[in-house]
Amino acid sequence: MVDAATRVFARRGYHQASMDEIAGRAHISKPMLYAYFDSKEGLCRACIREARRRLYDAINAGVDAGAAPDEQLWLGIGAFFTFVDEQSDAWAVLLGEATAGVGAFARDVDDVRRDLADGIRPLLRAAVAAEGGDPPALEATQPLAHALIGAGQSLADWWLANPGLSRDGVARLLMNFAWMGFGDLVRGEVWEGGTPAAPRRTRR
Amino acid sequence: MVDAATRVFARRGYHQASMDEIAGRAHISKPMLYAYFDSKEGLCRACIREARRRLYDAINAGVDAGAAPDEQLWLGIGAFFTFVDEQSDAWAVLLGEATAGVGAFARDVDDVRRDLADGIRPLLRAAVAAEGGDPPALEATQPLAHALIGAGQSLADWWLANPGLSRDGVARLLMNFAWMGFGDLVRGEVWEGGTPAAPRRTRR
DNA sequence: GCGGTAACTTACTCGGCAGTAAGGTACCGC
DNA sequence: GCGGTACCTTACTGCCGAGTAAGTTACCGC
Numbered sequence: 001m002v003d004a005a006t007r008v009f010a011r012r013g014y015h016q017a018s019m020d021e022i023a024g025r026a027h028i029s030k031p032m033l034y035a036y037f038d039s040k041e042g043l044c045r046a047c048i049r050e051a052r053r054r055l056y057d058a059i060n061a062g063v064d065a066g067a068a069p070d071e072q073l074w075l076g077i078g079a080f081f082t083f084v085d086e087q088s089d090a091w092a093v094l095l096g097e098a099t100a101g102v103g104a105f106a107r108d109v110d111d112v113r114r115d116l117a118d119g120i121r122p123l124l125r126a127a128v129a130a131e132g133g134d135p136p137a138l139e140a141t142q143p144l145a146h147a148l149i150g151a152g153q154s155l156a157d158w159w160l161a162n163p164g165l166s167r168d169g170v171a172r173l174l175m176n177f178a179w180m181g182f183g184d185l186v187r188g189e190v191w192e193g194g195t196p197a198a199p200r201r202t203r204r
Numbered sequence: 205m206v207d208a209a210t211r212v213f214a215r216r217g218y219h220q221a222s223m224d225e226i227a228g229r230a231h232i233s234k235p236m237l238y239a240y241f242d243s244k245e246g247l248c249r250a251c252i253r254e255a256r257r258r259l260y261d262a263i264n265a266g267v268d269a270g271a272a273p274d275e276q277l278w279l280g281i282g283a284f285f286t287f288v289d290e291q292s293d294a295w296a297v298l299l300g301e302a303t304a305g306v307g308a309f310a311r312d313v314d315d316v317r318r319d320l321a322d323g324i325r326p327l328l329r330a331a332v333a334a335e336g337g338d339p340p341a342l343e344a345t346q347p348l349a350h351a352l353i354g355a356g357q358s359l360a361d362w363w364l365a366n367p368g369l370s371r372d373g374v375a376r377l378l379m380n381f382a383w384m385g386f387g388d389l390v391r392g393e394v395w396e397g398g399t400p401a402a403p404r405r406t407r408r
Numbered sequence: 409g410c411g412g413t414a415a416c417t418t419a420c421t422c423g424g425c426a427g428t429a430a431g432g433t434a435c436c437g438c
Numbered sequence: 439g440c441g442g443t444a445c446c447t448t449a450c451t452g453c454c455g456a457g458t459a460a461g462t463t464a465c466c467g468c
Contacts, residue, residue, distance in 0.1 A: 013305045015219045018455060029417050034457065070387065100304035101217050110365070113358075127390035135392045140377055143369070144389075146362040147355040147381045154317075154354020158347055161314075165347070173344055177351045181385025183274065183395070185348075186328060188337030191387070222425065233447050235428075244426065410468090417462075425453095432447075438440090 001026050001036070006047045010092035014044060014102050041104050048099065048108050051090035055112075058083040059119070069127035074175050074193055076119070077152070081171045084156045095153050096160075117145035148178050205230050205240070210251045214296035218248060218306050245308050252303065252312050255294035259316075262287040263323070273331035278379050278397055280323075281356070285375045288360045299357050300364075321349035352382050 004026035008017045019040055023030040037043040062079025063072055084091045092098045094112060099105045121141045128138055138144070152174055159170045172191075179191050208230035212221045223244055227234040241247040266283025267276055288295045296302045298316060303309045325345045332342055342348070356378055363374045376395075383395050 097305040101301040131391045135389050147359045150358020151351040151355040155351045158350040179385050179387040181383050183383040185339050186331040187335045188339045
């Protein structure tokens with residue numbers, strides 16, 4: 001039922017989605033929707049919550065909290081793209097095209113972003129501690145995490161619009177961008193952890 | 205006139221913006237809007253075009269095509285944040301909250317993204333050439349450019365919602381993220397070009 | 409088999425807003 | 439000063455879709 005709504009919201013966008021269509025796809029009548037959810041907004045919020053739960057579950061299941069920071073990031077990114085790939089409707093409702101710019105959901109969407117950012121932050125702190133650095137730029141972990149999330153989001157949308165690259169490929173792309181940066185990449189340095197027993201960075 | 209519309213679209217979002225309000229703010233009557241632009245959609249598209257023109261102008265004016273790739277990127281990012289800061293309404297209409305997820309404008313927005321990506325791509329190729337690398341990850345310059353744009357977009361939205369960081373500060377943040385990557389940043393390596401006569405990367 | 413009630417449907421209302429028809433007003437040539 | 443015309447306004451229409459009122463069916467206890 002929330003599934004049907006998620007699907008319609010994802011395909012049409014919040015404003016173009018009509019309660020009639022949702023009811024139709026859920027094989028149910030409109031007043032039922034209003035019995036279970038107060039309003040269109042309430043229904044959509046329920047969809048967002050469900051999508052959020054799934055994303056968190058996917059990431060928590062995919063990440064190994066004991067691994068090295070870059071490995072954790074790699075696992076998180078992998079889980080993220082798996083989620084985007086397999087549950088693209090939920091993704092569209094969460095941070096994709098469906099609920100963007102609606103205002104009523106700005107807060108919900110921001111919450112998701114902040115939660116994700118809060119998940120990334122300790123990773124970076126741990127990495128700093130492990131490498132023994134004292135990087136001033138990392139004082140601003142929150143905006144940096146937002147930048148990473150935005151990169152992921154944009155890349156995910158690009159990927160959904162232009163499939164053809166494998167899931168692993170696009171994940172690796174984001175990982176390299178986030179961890180290595182253009183400066184290393186143009187020099188030919190690539191992050192090559194992941195599949196085998198994790199050699200770190202290599203110059204070919 | 206387009207200015208007034210841009211402002212209303214930016215503040216309210218496309219669907220919440222009413223033609224009456226736009227007409228009111230432009231000190232003009234509604235039929236006049238319909239005389240000059242066919243429809244609400246047409247009006248908004250005109251706003252997008254104007255905003256796009258301004259963004260391109262700002263970037264072209266800010267970037268020195270002869271500089272080193274990383275310097276060019278730095279200048280581009282600076283121009284970008286200046287644009288976001290000084291013309292936040294235009295920014296909202298272009299890639300911010302206003303037109304996101306409307307469907308009718310999906311193509312327009314995609315075009316902007318692709319144009320920006322096409323602007324970044326030669327930069328990366330030049331950087332590869334300059335550094336003498338043969339990086340496989342850079343075959344995929346288009347998705348990488350999209351990731352960068354997404355990072356910029358997300359950071360810009362974050363910045364508008366949480367001011368307090370200086371324009372230069374947020375630009376430097378994005379530059380460091382994009383060029384150095386987390387891997388370098390956690391090690392304390394920071395991109396320090398820009399203001400003085402460009403020393404490249406430094407370890408503190 | 410009959411009141412009552414829970415679950416659901418059909419068939420409406422009603423408001424907001426994009427888009428428009430019809431009517432001023434100022435200014436021109438003559 | 440009068441037809442005409444370019445420009446602009448007030449004041450409407452019509453539609454779409456969120457939300458609802460009233461009716462229908464199925465089922466239970468007795």
